[in-house]
Amino acid sequence: MAEVEVSSLTKEFPGGARALDGLDLRTVDGEFFALLGPSGCGKTTLLRTIAGLEAPTAGKVTIGGRDVTRLPPGDRDVAMVFQDYALYPHMTVTDNVAYPLKIKKVAKEARRGTAAEVASDLQLDTLLERRPGQLSGGQQQRVALARAIAVRPKVFLFDEPLSNLDARLRLEARTFLKRLQRELGVTTVYVTHDQSEALALADRMAVMEAGRIRQLGTPSEVFHRPANLFVAGFIGSTPMNLLPARVENGALRVAGGLLPLPAAAAGRVADGEEATLGARPEYVALGPPEDADGLSGTVALLENLGTGFLVSVECDGATVQAVVPEGGEPGVGDRVAVRVDRDRALVYRAGDGELVAAAPRAG
Amino acid sequence: MAAQGSGGAGGREVVAGLLSRLGLYLFVVVVSAYFALPMLWLLLTPFSTRPSLAATLPGVTLDNFRGVFENPYVLTSLRNSLLLALYTMALVVASATLAAYALSRVRLPGRDLLLYVLLLFSSVVSGTAAMVPLFLLMFQLDLVNTYLGVTLALTGGLLPAAIFILKDFMDGTPASYEESARVFGASPLQVLRDVVAPLVRPGLAVIAVWTLVNVWGNFLMPFILLRDPDVAPASVVMFSFYTEGGQANLRLLAAFSLLYSVPVVLLYVFVNRRYGFRFYGGIKR
Numbered sequence: 001m002a003e004v005e006v007s008s009l010t011k012e013f014p015g016g017a018r019a020l021d022g023l024d025l026r027t028v029d030g031e032f033f034a035l036l037g038p039s040g041c042g043k044t045t046l047l048r049t050i051a052g053l054e055a056p057t058a059g060k061v062t063i064g065g066r067d068v069t070r071l072p073p074g075d076r077d078v079a080m081v082f083q084d085y086a087l088y089p090h091m092t093v094t095d096n097v098a099y100p101l102k103i104k105k106v107a108k109e110a111r112r113g114t115a116a117e118v119a120s121d122l123q124l125d126t127l128l129e130r131r132p133g134q135l136s137g138g139q140q141q142r143v144a145l146a147r148a149i150a151v152r153p154k155v156f157l158f159d160e161p162l163s164n165l166d167a168r169l170r171l172e173a174r175t176f177l178k179r180l181q182r183e184l185g186v187t188t189v190y191v192t193h194d195q196s197e198a199l200a201l202a203d204r205m206a207v208m209e210a211g212r213i214r215q216l217g218t219p220s221e222v223f224h225r226p227a228n229l230f231v232a233g234f235i236g237s238t239p240m241n242l243l244p245a246r247v248e249n250g251a252l253r254v255a256g257g258l259l260p261l262p263a264a265a266a267g268r269v270a271d272g273e274e275a276t277l278g279a280r281p282e283y284v285a286l287g288p289p290e291d292a293d294g295l296s297g298t299v300a301l302l303e304n305l306g307t308g309f310l311v312s313v314e315c316d317g318a319t320v321q322a323v324v325p326e327g328g329e330p331g332v333g334d335r336v337a338v339r340v341d342r343d344r345a346l347v348y349r350a351g352d353g354e355l356v357a358a359a360p361r362a363g
Numbered sequence: 364m365a366a367q368g369s370g371g372a373g374g375r376e377v378v379a380g381l382l383s384r385l386g387l388y389l390f391v392v393v394v395s396a397y398f399a400l401p402m403l404w405l406l407l408t409p410f411s412t413r414p415s416l417a418a419t420l421p422g423v424t425l426d427n428f429r430g431v432f433e434n435p436y437v438l439t440s441l442r443n444s445l446l447l448a449l450y451t452m453a454l455v456v457a458s459a460t461l462a463a464y465a466l467s468r469v470r471l472p473g474r475d476l477l478l479y480v481l482l483l484f485s486s487v488v489s490g491t492a493a494m495v496p497l498f499l500l501m502f503q504l505d506l507v508n509t510y511l512g513v514t515l516a517l518t519g520g521l522l523p524a525a526i527f528i529l530k531d532f533m534d535g536t537p538a539s540y541e542e543s544a545r546v547f548g549a550s551p552l553q554v555l556r557d558v559v560a561p562l563v564r565p566g567l568a569v570i571a572v573w574t575l576v577n578v579w580g581n582f583l584m585p586f587i588l589l590r591d592p593d594v595a596p597a598s599v600v601m602f603s604f605y606t607e608g609g610q611a612n613l614r615l616l617a618a619f620s621l622l623y624s625v626p627v628v629l630l631y632v633f634v635n636r637r638y639g640f641r642f643y644g645g646i647k648r
Contacts, residue, residue, distance in 0.1 A: 053542050074548025086543035090561040099557070100547035151547065 002064035002077070002154035002187050003029045004050055009059035011045055011211075019045040020056070021211035027189065027204075032181050034190045034202035038234070042211040043191045044159055050189060051080050051157050064154050074103070079148035080157040083164060085140050087132040093119065093143050094128045100151040118146045122180075138169045145177075149184065156181070156188040162197060174200055195235045199223060207231045225264075225346065229276060229353035232346070238281045238310055241320050245277040245347070252277055252347070256316025257295035259340055265347035265356040274350035281310060283341040284322035286330060295320065295338040299330045313338055405624065408617035415613065427618035436592060437619065440600035445626075447585065447596050448578040450514045455525050455574045456567060458518065463529035464555050468541075478527055485523035491583065498587055506588075513588045517578055525570040532566030533559060565638040572634045576627050597623050 004027045011020040019042040027033040035043040048054045050061055052073035061069045068076045079100070087096050094115050101111035119128060122142045132140055141161060148156060162170045162177070178201050181188050192198050198205045199219040207215045207222060207230075215227040226232035232240050245254040247269045252259045254277050261269070262277070269275060289296055297315030309329040313320045313336060320338050330336050347356040404418040412422035431437050466474060497516060498507070506512030536559055544554045560567065582598040589595050592603070601619055604612045 051546055053545065072548075073542075073546045076546075078546065080543060080546045082539040082543055084537060084539050086537070086539040088540060088558055088561075099544070102557075103544070103547050103549045103553060147543075157546075 003027050004033075004155055004187060004189060005062045006046070006050065007060045007062075009046070009049065009061065010057045011042070011049055011054060012057045019211055020049065020059075022059070023211065023213060025206060025213065025216075027187055030185045030187055031203040032178070032188045032190065032201055034192060034198035034205040035208060036192055036195060036198040036205055036234075037208035039193055041208040043193075043208050045211075046208075047080075047157050047159055047189060047191045050155075051078055052076050077154040078157055079151050079153035079155075080159065081144045081148050081161045083160045085132075085144035085161075085164075087140055087143055087147075089132050092129050092131055093124060093135070093146075096132065096143055097146045097150050100147060104151070114150055115146070118150045119143075121149075122146045137165050138173060141165060141173060142176075145180070153186065156186050156190075158188065158190040160192055161190075163192070163194070170197075177201065196237055199235070207234060224344070225355065225357065226278070227355050229278075229348050232278050232348065236280055238305075238321065238323060241277070241279045241281060241284065242348075243277045243279075243318055243320065244350075245275050247271055247273045247275060255295055255297070255318035255320065257338075259294060259345075260342050262340075262345035262347055263343050268356050269347060275356070276348040276350060276353070277340070278346040278348055279320075279340045280344070281321040281323045283344040284320060285339045285341070286311060286313070286322050286324055286328075287337040287339055289335040289337055294340070296335060297338060299332050299334045299336055302329060302332060405617070405620055408613065409621040411617070414617050427614045428622075430614055431618045431622065434604075434615065436595070436600045436603075437597075439593065440595055440597040441622070443594055444579055444596035444598065447510060447513060447517075448575045450510060451517045451521070451578045452571050452574045454514060454518045455521050456571050458522055459525035459529050459570055460555070460560065460567065462522070463526045463533050464551075464559060466526065467530045467533035478523070478530070481523035482527055485520050490520075494583065494587055501588055508588070508590045508594065510594070513585050516584055516588060517581060520584075521574055521577055525574065528570055528573075529563065529566050532563040536562050568634055568638045572630055575630060579627060 004025075006023060006025045009020050009023045009025075010018070012018050021042075023042075023046065025046075035046060037043045045054060049056050050063075052068065052071060052075075056069065059069075060067060063076055063078065088099065091099065094112060097115035097119055098106075098111040101114060102108075106114070116125075116128065119125060122145060124139065124142055124146060127135060127139060127143075132143065135143065141164075144161065162173050165173055174197060181201075190198075190201060199222075202219055204216070204218055205222060206213045209230050215222055215231045217227075222231065223235055226235055226240070229242065232242060243254050245252040245259075247253075247261070248258065249271065250261055250266075252261055252275070259277070265275075287294075295315045297313040297320065299311055300314045300319070301312040303310040303312075305323065308323050308325045311322050311324055311329060313322065315338060322338065324330075348354065349356060400418055404416075407418050407420045408414045409427050410423050410425065411420050411427070412424045414427065466478065471477070501507050501512045501516070504512070506515070540558050540562070541554050544558050549557065579596075580598060582602070585596050586599045586602070589599065592600070597619075601616065601623065604615045604619065606612045
């Protein structure tokens with residue numbers, strides 16, 4: 001019942017630092033929306049501005065169609081989970097979860113009942129009388145979630161809630177969080193600097209840089225077709241190969257070899273144009289050196305990924321990385337042919353770093 | 364390490380080390396004695412049959428205490444001291460909490476300078492130099508001989524340091540605690556009451572006790588602003604313990620001094636047990 005919309009949102013901090021730069025964004029009701037970007041890109045400022053903890057310099061914030069730009073945080077019908085959870089160390093779990101209801105003047109019995117109910121949904125029943133200091137990180141995180149759920153807000157705002165958990169617990173909590181959001185169906189804005197978290201959780205996501213949105217789309221769109229070199233370099237757990245290239249007779253001169261022009265760029269680049277070829281290591285294959293077409297090089301390094309290997313190949317001065325399944329890895333020093341999946345490779349213009357592709361779909 | 368020293372050189376080093384250590388101990392003993400002797404006097408003389416200025420105990424008696432309780436002003440003066448200390452404590456803690464919270468959270472240009480200037484002038488406000496104008500001010504306000512007058516004057520003197528100490532504690536509470544409360548709709552006063560104040564309880568305890576002890580031991584302010592012996596606190600009443608001959612009445616003074624010190628010591632022990640004395644912020648989670 002509530003979508004979040006920000007329009008021409010600008011936030012300048014005293015001293016002139018511009019955290020948000022005329023930003024427009026609209027979430028769909030009930031969706032899990034991730035804001036992804038490196039630190040300092042303005043994603044947390046955007047979240048805090050939606051929450052009302054920061055006042056925008058210019059622009060408008062609406063929640064569920066209601067202009068809340070000038071409303072204090074408490075009147076916006078949002079609940080926020082902080083990176084450090086912000087649980088009150090002097091209160092028990094019950095009191096922590098019930099505190100928002102106390103502020104809303106819910107009677108003591110009723111709010112304790114709600115707190116117990118929500119806590120039991122999150123498997124916290126046995127911990128109700130503990131204090132945050134006596135809980136593990138994962139338990140604290142669930143208490144923070146319970147406290148947010150107890151107020152039945154229109155929008156959840158999450159500020160990197162998983163980043164204080166260790167790696168294994170983070171994956172469990174991620175699955176838990178996604179299921180919870182599905183069940184509750186509450187619009188969620190989720191800030192993270194971890195691209196795998198954003199890809200895994202979000203229905204749609206925005207990749208931010210320097211106060212602007214560089215790409216907006218579903219995780220699949222952002223992963224498969226990064227709109228520019230910034231997004232291409234940021235998304236993916238193994239970094240995308242970005243190789244300087246030049247168009248020659250409908251093919252690409254890359255790293256001393258000639259590659260067929262990727263399908264998406266066919267007919268959209270001119271001969272002699274400088275460009276950058278983008279290919280995820282997952283879409284690069286290695287073959288025996290006698291395969292003539294494509295690139296060839298020498299294997300310089302192997303990194304074990306568990307189910308496969310990340311192989312670095314030196315091709316005429318450039319390093320190309322490929323992911324090969326376990327058992328199929330070459331040895332260091334071997335000569336190999338490098339083949340790039342033509343349907344999945346991308347071409348970026350040398351000038352502005354934008355993707356060469358059919359006109360982007362509206363939205 | 365010591366084994367590396369060879370022959371005579373090693374021996375000389377050992378002697379030099381011993382001598383310097385001996386000198387250090389001697390110094391510590393002299394300094395400790397300097398501070399311990401008055402304490403010893405305070406502990407022994409109240410029970411002495413012949414009180415003098417020396418810390419001796421020729422014979423043990425409790426008669427000195429009987430003398431104290433026969434003095435008509437003693438019990439009222441202790442009660443007056445307590446009232447004055449409690450009033451001032453309440454005022455200092457309440458005002459310092461609000462002021463420190465505001466100063467800790469609001470970005471005010473020149474905030475630190477303001478605090479330092481206040482701190483500097485606080486010693487002037489309750490200091491000797493300001494006594495005449497302060498008395499005149501209280502006289503104009505018709506507050507001479509009232510607890511309100513003394514309480515206000517003492518609060519003025521203690522408040523800056525109390526704010527300074529408490530602000531440090533409040534600076535140590537994470538902003539996210541308050542922000543989460545604000546997102547839930549809590550007003551600044553609710554945030555202060557429900558979240559910040561419980562977290563800075565050690566700080567509140569420190570300034571409360573510090574105020575109590577300060578007021579309990581303050582002589583000049585009540586001496587000047589309270590003209591009536593019925594309302595005078597213990598520190599002022601003690602000043603009137605003379606014999607008919609005009610000598611200091613050591614019997615009375617010694618016993619009363621002990622009674623007068625005990626509450627402060629007990630308070631210190633209690634707070635130290637409960638919170639531990641710290642003059643800086645930070646939260647144990």
